[in-house]
Amino acid sequence: MNIELGKNLDTRETETATQAFWDNNKFWENDVRSDKKSFCMMMPPPNVTGRLHMGHALDNVLTDIVCRYKRMCGYDVLWQPGTDHASIATQLLVERDLSKRGINPHSLSKEELLDVAWKWKNDKGGQIIEQLHTLGVTPVWARERFTMDDGLSKAVTKLFVKMYNEGLIYRERRLVNWCPKQQTSVSDLEVETREEHGKFYYFNYPLVGGGYVEIATTRPETLFGDKAIAIHPENEKLKHLIGKKAIIPLTNIEIPIIGDVHADPEKGTGAVKITPAHDFDDYEVGLRHNLEPLCILTTDAKLNNAETIPEKYRGMDRYVARKAIIEDIEAAGLLTKVEDKIIPTPYSQRAQVPVEPYLTYQWFVDAKKLAEPAIKAVEEGKIKFMPEHRYNLFMAWMREIRPWTISRQLWWGHRIPAWYDIDGNIYVAETESDAIKQSGGKTLTRDNDVLDTWFSSSLWPFSTLGWPDETPELKKYYSTDLLYTAADIIFFWVARMVMMGIYVMGDVPFKTVNFHGLVRDSKGQKMSKTKGNGTDPMDAIDKFGVDALRYWIATAPIGTDLRYSEDEIKRGSKLLTKLWNVSKYVLMNLSDFDVNTSKKVPVKDRPIEDRWVLSELNKAIAETRKNMDKYDNFNSRSAIDTFFWDVLCDQYVEFIKDRFWSPEKYGAESKLSAQWTLYEVLRNVIGLYAPFIPFITELLWQKIYKDTEGGETLHLTQYPDVKPECDTDVSGMTRVLDVLKQIRGLRTERKVGNGAKLETLTLPADIDVSFHGLIKSAARANNIISGKDIDFTLVVGENK
RNA sequence: GGAUGUGUAGCUCAGUUGGUUAGAGCGUUUCGUUCACAUCGAAGAGGUCAACGGUUCGAGUCCGUUCACAUCCA
Numbered sequence: 019m020n021i022e023l024g025k026n027l028d029t030r031e032t033e034t035a036t037q038a039f040w041d042n043n044k045f046w047e048n049d050v051r052s053d054k055k056s057f058c059m060m061m062p063p064p065n066v067t068g069r070l071h072m073g074h075a076l077d078n079v080l081t082d083i084v085c086r087y088k089r090m091c092g093y094d095v096l097w098q099p100g101t102d103h104a105s106i107a108t109q110l111l112v113e114r115d116l117s118k119r120g121i122n123p124h125s126l127s128k129e130e131l132l133d134v135a136w137k138w139k140n141d142k143g144g145q146i147i148e149q150l151h152t153l154g155v156t157p158v159w160a161r162e163r164f165t166m167d168d169g170l171s172k173a174v175t176k177l178f179v180k181m182y183n184e185g186l187i188y189r190e191r192r193l194v195n196w197c198p199k200q201q202t203s204v205s206d207l208e209v210e211t212r213e214e215h216g217k218f219y220y221f222n223y224p225l226v227g228g229g230y231v232e233i234a235t236t237r238p239e240t241l242f243g244d245k246a247i248a249i250h251p252e253n254e255k256l257k258h259l260i261g262k263k264a265i266i267p268l269t270n271i272e273i274p275i276i277g278d279v280h281a282d283p284e285k286g287t288g289a290v291k292i293t294p295a296h297d298f299d300d301y302e303v304g305l306r307h308n309l310e311p312l313c314i315l316t317t318d319a320k321l322n323n324a325e326t327i328p329e330k331y332r333g334m335d336r337y338v339a340r341k342a343i344i345e346d347i348e349a350a351g352l353l354t355k356v357e358d359k360i361i362p363t364p365y366s367q368r369a370q371v372p373v374e375p376y377l378t379y380q381w382f383v384d385a386k387k388l389a390e391p392a393i394k395a396v397e398e399g400k401i402k403f404m405p406e407h408r409y410n411l412f413m414a415w416m417r418e419i420r421p422w423t424i425s426r427q428l429w430w431g432h433r434i435p436a437w438y439d440i441d442g443n444i445y446v447a448e449t450e451s452d453a454i455k456q457s458g459g460k461t462l463t464r465d466n467d468v469l470d471t472w473f474s475s476s477l478w479p480f481s482t483l484g485w486p487d488e489t490p491e492l493k494k495y496y497s498t499d500l501l502y503t504a505a506d507i508i509f510f511w512v513a514r515m516v517m518m519g520i521y522v523m524g525d526v527p528f529k530t531v532n533f534h535g536l537v538r539d540s541k542g543q544k545m546s547k548t549k550g551n552g553t554d555p556m557d558a559i560d561k562f563g564v565d566a567l568r569y570w571i572a573t574a575p576i577g578t579d580l581r582y583s584e585d586e587i588k589r590g591s592k593l594l595t596k597l598w599n600v601s602k603y604v605l606m607n608l609s610d611f612d613v614n615t616s617k618k619v620p621v622k623d624r625p626i627e628d629r630w631v632l633s634e635l636n637k638a639i640a641e642t643r644k645n646m647d648k649y650d651n652f653n654s655r656s657a658i659d660t661f662f663w664d665v666l667c668d669q670y671v672e673f674i675k676d677r678f679w680s681p682e683k684y685g686a687e688s689k690l691s692a693q694w695t696l697y698e699v700l701r702n703v704i705g706l707y708a709p710f711i712p713f714i715t716e717l718l719w720q721k722i723y724k725d726t727e728g729g730e731t732l733h734l735t736q737y738p739d740v741k742p743e744c745d746t747d748v749s750g751m752t753r754v755l756d757v758l759k760q761i762r763g764l765r766t767e768r769k770v771g772n773g774a775k776l777e778t779l780t781l782p783a784d785i786d787v788s789f790h791g792l793i794k795s796a797a798r799a800n801n802i803i804s805g806k807d808i809d810f811t812l813v814v815g816e817n818k
Numbered sequence: 819g820g821a822u823g824u825g826u827a828g829c830u831c832a833g834u835u836g837g838u839u840a841g842a843g844c845g846u847u848u849c850g851u852u853c854a855c856a857u858c859g860a861a862g863a864g865g866u867c868a869a870c871g872g873u874u875c876g877a878g879u880c881c882g883u884u885c886a887c888a889u890c891c892a
């Protein structure tokens with residue numbers, strides 16, 4: 019063979035070329051008609067909101083490693099890609115972008131806004147897909163889907179109607195979390211609680227007939243919505259007040275004092291004001307006591323025009339009103355005490371403003387009913403959780419699941435397929451004409467709301483495969499085999515996919531779910547936009563190349579967080595260089611070797627060091643496959659590394675150097691044996707590493723092995739497998755390695771370089787003479803004599 | 819407040835069902851450029867495995883308590 023590799027590997031240049039080669043050849047397409055065993059994974063669809071971040075890189079590289087491996091193991095692999103419309107997140111960014119350009123989003127019609135958003139989607143969505151290509155990942159790009167494309171929208175509508183007809187979706191007036199900034203309801207999951215420094219206000223409500231009752235509240239601005247004061251029925255100090263009437267300060271409105279266990283005697287004053295429309299607990303109290311909730315806030319959290327509200331406060335922002343009301347209560351001589359208090363405050367995760375409980379009509383999914391069979395399936399072990407302890411988290415949430423608010427007062431998303439007649443009757447149908455037919459020909463208006471973005475993504479595992487049509491893809495690939503995703507969407511996405519999958523398809527959406535950790539910065543801080551400590555994967559790629567980045571990602575142990583640091587990525591670069599250099603060494607020694615004409619040396623006839631490296635290779639292959647089959651990329655890669663670096667580079671290559679330098683001493687057969695061994699071992703190393711560092715391995719395979727093996731890409735060849743003929747008795751090598759280590763130790767002790775030739779080497783008598791040749795060459799000694807301890811003398815003239 | 823996880827070398831982390839002398843990479847010290855490779859090689863230093871108690875012939879591993887950190891849920 020006469021193949022030259024350049025002195026240095028130009029990572030980015032070859033990666034770009036290889037990526038184009040892969041893209042042009044569509045190597046990774048599934049074949050639904052193939053009778054190969056199928057393996058299917060879903061790409062967690064990235065939001066069309068911007069650039070790819072490290073979390074995406076993690077999901078996708080880990081998924082790619084498994085998919086490439088499975089493909090090389092002979093599976094018909096379908097990795098389904100696509101993007102998510104990300105209703106609320108996208109709308110927020112689109113509106114922000116419009117504002118930045120001086121356009122008030124509220125001045126545009128819904129049609130105009132949708133137009134802008136679709137342009138945004140095409141632009142940003144395209145960008146993120148392009149970046150995924152750069153990572154060298156291998157989904158079936160031709161099957162790319164978008165949660166709002168026609169097919170998926172059809173699935174959403176169809177399912178909504180089905181669930182409505184089966185009573186699993188309903189519309190109801192309830193207290194929900196309301197985001198005053200985006201003026202929409204949000205689900206419980208989209209609310210995050212933050213502990214804030216606030217005040218606990220104590221003040222008196224005058225009693226009808228004289229006297230006062232003192233209450234404590236963190237939210238005095240809601241007092242105009244008060245419907246009662248509650249006192250615990252067993253509160254010895256205060257229970258005598260139950261049944262009397264109190265007057266809301268700053269007004270002359272009378273409210274009853276009621277007995278309710280909600281009023282904890284230990285908290286505050288023991289008496290609490292009950293504002294059913296503005297507090298979840300109070301709402302429950304209100305239901306128990308028939309208190310009609312009174313809403314005193316506008317949709318953007320200003321005091322509204324409710325009759326109970328004195329003129330001067332109307333239109334005030336909730337926090338301005340709080341201040342004004344407290345000042346006026348103080349002026350009225352009713353304020354008794356103000357305490358500092360840490361207050362858990364619910365925030366809208368997306369808009370980053372405090373949410374309000376708000377009483378509105380919304381659409382809900384009866385999650386409790388959906389959860390029952392899902393819990394059962396998971397209890398039966400139909401889904402394997404990695405790491406296992408995520409099972410508990412998942413189950414705890416599923417068992418306490420609450421109704422899922424699915425309607426959003428937004429314009430970007432799947433519009434709810436419900437129509438109303440003039441009397442407010444609801445008609446849910448797949449099309450407007452169906453709805454009209456249902457109504458008996460009335461004039462209808464369509465519901466303005468859209469669906470929670472997670473509604474459509476929870477259908478992803480089957481909607482992308484063609485549901486509601488009965489496609490062959492659905493039949494072959496559902497349920498999917500494995501899902502890699504971030505743990506922070508276990509409830510948002512994973513749990514809901516499980517519920518929907520079982521409800522619609524009657525089976526779990528995936529057999530294994532592997533939750534990886536977060537990417538942190540080098541100091542262990544969570545990467546976030548607000549902190550500005552994030553690293554753009556594309557920057558890392560520009561600096562070190564895709565393979566180096568992927569090599570680092572493959573170090574992610576199951577379920578633990580990963581720290582990003584350039585030093586870690588450099589390890590990958592070093593490995594690539596090593597692989598490049600050892601390939602150069604192999605080729606250098608194969609110049610007079612030809613795989614087609616050179617005489618084959620059977621393994622059993624090869625020198626022990628050749629048989630040893632092949633036997634170690636077998637072990638590495640077995641270990642790698644064992645771990646890959648468990649989706650344990652970390653230990654797979656470690657097994658390959660250990661073999662490649664420690665066994666092949668550091669030991670075996672050193673063993674055989676003398677056989678190439680002085681072939682006359684060892685005979686032609688010996689050199690040929692080393693050549694065969696190098697040729698085979700390098701091929702296996704390239705194969706083993708292929709899923710992890712696909713670019714450099716493809717390049718080396720193209721240059722060295724393609725012509726003789728045929729085929730178009732390394733990544734469609736068979737993954738290396740254990741070869742029984744390579745398991746030979748090499749037990750003597752343990753002692754040899756030990757002796758060589760001692761000799762190297764002695765060299766260091768005597769400050770003799772490893773290259774310096776030894777004149778005589780004294781070996782302990784227990785070393786079998788058959789190993790003398792190997793030790794002689796590995797230790798670079800001219801003569802060997804037997805003695806008690808290891809010792810050597812230098813060739814005269816060899817410097818230290 | 820509840821639940822879960824983590825705590826092993828200076829740093830980042832492995833350590834499979836309890837079993838010889840607890841491993842790797844980075845960093846560090848010393849030595850070495852020989853013809854694949856200084857993005858390298860060799861040798862070394864460095865650990866009471868968070869603490870305490872228990873089970874056991876034997877515990878980094880199992881059990882209990884405590885401490886610290888992280889995440890999720892209230």
